[in-house]
Amino acid sequence: GQSLEQPSEVTAVEGAIVQINCTYQTSGFYGLSWYQQHDGGAPTFLSYNGLDGLEETGRFSSFLSRSDSYGYLLLQELQMKDSASYFCAVGSNTPLVFGKGTRLSVIA
């Protein structure tokens, strides 16, 4: 089967850096994706890692280590608007499997 583990909640201060970890178990691994969902909104795609290493998109970066079945999402220069839930999702030869999400609260 497939499973993902990520922390349920994280709190960080505005302007700081926060890392959200994700570990997974799957077969036929394609890649690891990250989605953001604001309260009342829909999940929106943030980033994708198909190969080991770091992918950077503005203030957000995502990292993957396939040998460790581990990835993380790094958010820099946190803003209040970054308060949301963040989901990691594993792609394989089946539809994406989503983690249960990490609720990030950014405080002043």
Added chain:
Amino acid sequence: DAGVIQSPRHEVTEMGQEVTLRCKPISGHDYLFWYRQTMMRGLELLIYFNNNVPIDDSGMPEDRFSAKMPNASFSTLKIQPSEPRDSAVYFCASSLGQGQTQYFGPGTRLLVL
């Protein structure tokens, strides 16, 4: 592209009534997914289609739920009869490939009284 389109955005109905949710995927995407999201159970995959054909409906909770995709640009999720425990946000998503990035619609917020 307009993205994935869902309608209605909000639906309030009474127990026992039929509910039909609609979805238009992104043009060119071969896969369409229906999800349900609640606080208790998170994001659950209900059913998905490939080229309009249902591939896996093992996530459909009961026979009261049914889904169709008559063509590449339209899908419906129907609940008949609806029950209060069906209250949730229902998302439709589409993708180019089975394990590839999915793009979600805005969701339908269903409340069954």
